Every structure is written in C-alpha cells, then in structure tokens.
Amino acid sequence: MEFFKQFAVPNPTPTIYLSMVAIGLTLIAVLAGITYFKKWGYLWSEWLTTVDHKRIGIMYLISALLMLFRGGVDALMMRAQTSMPGNELLSAAEYNEIFTTHGVVMIFFMAMAFITALMNFVVPLQIGARDVAFPRLNALSFWLYFMGAMLFNLSFVIGGSPSSGWTSYFPLAGNELSPHIGTNYYMIALQIAGLGTLITGINFIVTIFKMRAPGMKLMKMPLFTWSALITNLLITFAFPVLTVALAMGTMDRLFGTHFFTMDNGGMAMLWANFFWVWGHPEVYILVLPAFGIYSEVISTFSKRNLYGYTSMVVSIVVISTLAFLVWVHHFFTMGQGALVNSIFSITTMAIAIPTGIKIFNWLFTMWKGKIQFTVPMLYSLGFIPIFTIGGVTGVMLGIASADYQYHNTMFLVAHFHLVIIPGVVFAMLAGMTYWWPKMFGFMLNERIGKWAFWNIAIGTCLAFFPMFISGLDGQARRMYTYSEVAGFGIWNLLSFFGALGLAMGFILIVFNVYYSARYASRDIGDDPWDARTLEWATRTPVPEYNFAVTPQVDSREPLWDSKYEGKTLFKEEIKDIHMPNNSGQPFIMTIFFFVAGFGLVFSMWPVVYVAAAGIAVLLFIRSFERDDGRHIHAEEVRETENNKRGDTR
C-alpha cells in the first residue's frame, strides 16, 4: 500500500477522479475498438512502423490537435476561475497546476508538434524529394515527442502535475519549495520530447541541404522551405541549451546536486538564464515557419509572386541571428545592472526591423493582386493587424525601464498571446486548411471554416485586449483570484467570453473536419488552389514515393511556370524508385524511453535500469543491422500513376 501512495494526486478533487475514470474508460474503449474491428495489424504496419514523412506528418497533426484541445480546456478553466472576483471554482493549487500544464502543453506539445507536422508533410514535397534524409530517425523523432507528451499528460492522474509555471523557475521548482514529484514530470517529459525535436532539427537541415530537386538552388527554394531550414538551424543550436538545463534541473531534484539551489554555491538565476537562452530562439522556432506559411498562402491567393523574395530570406536569417542575442529581456527585473538591460533592450528592438520588412512585403504582395478570400487567406489577413498589436506591445515591454511596470502583469500575458495566437495558431490553421487537400484528398468546407475563423479572430481580441487594461491596472499574472474592489472583474469577464469564442471556433474546426470528410467532393484534382510550388505538382493523394519522376526546377515558382509559361517539370522517364523500409524499432525504443522516464519521475531505479538496458539493446541492434531499403519497380510506378489518373481526372 505504501508503494501505491506515491502515485496519488496531491490535491484530489471530484473532477480529477472523474477524469481518471473517463481516461480509463476511453483507453479501454479505444483498445477494445481496435481489437473488435481487427485493426491492430493495420495500425502496426501502416502507422506505428511507418517511416513515410507524410504519415509521420499526419500523426504529428493529430497529436497537435489533441494537445490543442487539452491546452484549450486548461485555458477555459483558468478564464472561468478568474471570470468573477472571489470565485471558488478552482483552488490555488489546482490553478497553479493548470496554468503550468497549459503553457507546457501549448508550447511543447501543440505548437512544436503543429509546425513539425506541416514541415514533415510539406518540405520534402516542396523540394521534390522522396522522403526526408533519415526516414527512420524521423519516426524516432515523432515517437519520442509522442511519448514525452503522453508522459507529461499522465501527470494529471498519476502523481500530480507540475505547478511552478511553464518556465519552472528555480528555486520555486527545486525540491525545497516543490517537494512533490510534479516537476520531475516536467523535467523528464520535456527532455524526452526535446530529444525528438533535436533529431528533427538535424534531419531537416540535411534534407533541405542535400535533397533538393535538380536546379533548385538555395535562392530558388519556396519561402516555407527557407523558413523551415532556418527554424531547424535554430532548433539545432537552441535545444541543446534546454537539454543541459533540464539535465541539471533533474540532477538537482533527483540526485541532490546544487546547480540551481540557493545554498552550497548554487545559482538559481542561472536556470532563468539558460531557460531563456533556449526560450527566446524557441519563440522564433515557432513563428518562422508561420511566416513561411503566410508567404505561401498570401502569394497563392493574391495570384502574385511574393514581393521582395530576397529581402524575405535576408530578414529570416537576420531574425535567426538576433534571436540568440535578446534573451535577457525576459528577466529585466532580476537585478542585473542598467548597462546589461540597455544592451538587451536595444537588440530586442532591433528585431522589429526584419519583422517589419516581412509585414510590408506581405502587404506589397497583396497590392494590386487578385485577392481571394479563402479560409487560409483570412487567417493570413487576420494575422497582420493582430500580430502587429502583439508586436508593438512587445517593443513596449522591451524598454527595460518601463518593463519594471509591466513585468509579470496581465499586460505581458496579453502581449505574448497576441503574438503567439496569430503568429502560430492562425498560421497553423491556415497551413492545415491550405495543405489539407494534399494530405487527405478533399477540401475543408469554406463556409464552416470562415465561421471558425471569425470566432477565433474575434475571440482572440476579446480574450486578450482586456488583459492590457487589467494588467496596467496591476493585475498580476498567475493570480488565481482577486477581490471585488480591485476592479478587475469586468475585464476578466470579457476575457472569459473571448475564451468561449475561441472554444466555439475549435468546435467548428472539428465539426468541419467531420462534415467535410463526410460530404466534401473527392474530385478536386491535384492543385485545387491554383498554387505555385512543387507540392501541388504531384498527385492527390500523394503516392508513397511522392514524385514518379524527379522534377527539374529552374525558377522560384516551378509549378506556376509549368502551368502558365509552358515549361516542363518532369523530363525523365519513370525509373525504379529506391525507398526506405518500415521499422518497428523507433516505436519500441520510445516505449522504453517512456518507461525509463516514468521510473525516473518516481525514482524507481530498477525500472530505469531495465528500460535503459532496453534502449541500449535497440541501439546495438540498429548499429549492426543492414537495411538497404527496397525498390519500387518502374512497372509498378507506371501502374499506380495510371490508376491515379483514372481516379482524379
């Protein structure tokens, strides 16, 4: 009995018990369903072992949407709790756990997964490749992310969630002030997921450098691919910092080291420093792919080539360098001197310049274009004003002396949500809607999509604009309740209505997926948006080898030129195609990671040893395995291509 006590949730409420039952029942229902419909074989051979970048992308997408739901429910609970003064819906401890998991889930498991989903699906198609450079590593990346996310979500029902904020600052996150195991979940789950992200970073850099179609020079790459390249460069250079910081934090919590303690030579502030050395580039890791998506969408639906391609590329590169030079602005108030704050204040403001260049380039792309107000375009148009408001308030926060006033108030919360929601969520929804026909062979309903957009856009404004006011009035961030005389009530109530609008938008998106899957036409051709880049040059749904013949490129918009300038994309004959084999190893290995992580969280060492041995054995097997892939014969490719032609035309 003593053994099981450690798994108990520290602040149990009826809701948590109900959730436990619900999660248990759902799990049983899913497993029973798969067994009943005899889908285990299909699941294993088509999804769990797949190394196909398109399927991995779709799995990322599904996970991201699930995590968006989870993080969104957290957000709704927070807004509901603060909607009225003195509300007692949640206790202080629950509120702490909820804002922590909201932040972690949204950043690490929703936003990161969403950008990786779109990069996975789109980048190899956009550069005319058959897959990523290391397909099996790609599968490993996904499963590491997935197991990290599942481990983190397990904290909700087993052992209790972390509660020291998504930034998990020490000394609050240390053993003394957070004695419960919740923060162990944070350290270990993020370590596992972060490993996956780092592998993705390396994988995509190699893919983009090495596997572009003949003729596609770096300066002929589509902008989404450019942004993906720079994003992955940032990942590769920024994530090791997080890895090290998490490892040090884990050692502090599990093995009694003193990296971030207050005594024995530890330096708690160093955690904040490391966290933001990673954390600021992370902001650009999230927003750069979004910029890439907007560039594609705006150019496609303005029926014009992108204005200022070169300056777009240069500004991405400049942002990627500046991204590493501004991190101190996250803790201007920690006590460093005026000189340090001034330096980082100036570098911070410098970022507004390349970002401004991009905004103007998009506006000039639309100038005199034939604008089509499709759903992806609406998100892109909504992004520009809302993101600008978020960005301008960011410049306000970047003024170090003024930041003493704004720091850790709701003003900050309003700022970063108004940057991240249009800068990431809008872009991901735009990208999802835009590439949906390529992924699934039918288009999402435009009418429902527009309803969803308006709910989300208005909901965002309504949810976060009031926070500027209540923040300036002094409402601190992460405050679980306030008294009536504070006068924050009305602003928080408005915020809550905004949150409901966002929830409604999400429900409409889910309904749209269901509705379109059921009723939308499958006869959409390969290029339903009349787009410009290579991903639309292949068939829909995309065959596993992507392109029957490698395309040959000599411009920035190869598909457009082949449609309207009469250039030929596919010049060669169909040949045998070399493809990678599926493998169950990544999935099995990450199960060991999951078990090892769980063991580490609860300091159950035998479990850790066994799981670590499992990982080592799999690494050993992989090292001595010979896998030369397989060939799809030209005959077979020709047959598939002919069948596709019959299907869609």
Added chain:
Amino acid sequence: MRELFPANQVIGFVASLALTVIALLVYFLDMSFTVGMVVLLLTAFTQAGLQLVVFMHAGESPDSDSIYLNTYYGIFIALAIVFGSLLAMVWGY
C-alpha cells in the same frame, strides 16, 4: 612521389599529438590555475579545429561552404551565449 605522400595528414597527426602533450603538461607541471585554463582552452579549440579540417574533411566536399558557415554560426552563438551569460549573471550584475 609528392602526390602519394599524405603530408597534410602526417603534419596534422603530429600536430594533434603535440597539442595533446601540451595539454597534458598542465597536469604534470606546476602552473597557476589561470595559466592552466588558458593553455587548456587554446589547445582544446585548436585541436577541435584541426580535427574538423584535416581529419573530418570539412573543406573537401562540394558543400564545404555551408559546413564552414554552419561552424562559424555555431561558434558565434556559443560565444554569444557564454559571454552574454557572464555579462548578465556576473559582470553586469
């Protein structure tokens, strides 16, 4: 004959051995902490650069430009992080 003799590799090998010996001297000779650290840092980075260029063929492949660019970018970021952290946490605090 000159084409057959791998002069670069031999010089590189001897140089890397020499660098190792110099680094080892920090342990065997009695020098101050500062001097020791300076010697270790210099030999370590020279050694890493030597290995990268001579034995990992950084300059010999067709995409040596992007390899060097990535390396410089990495060095820049490492320096920015180390000295920025020192600035924020120690010197400017």
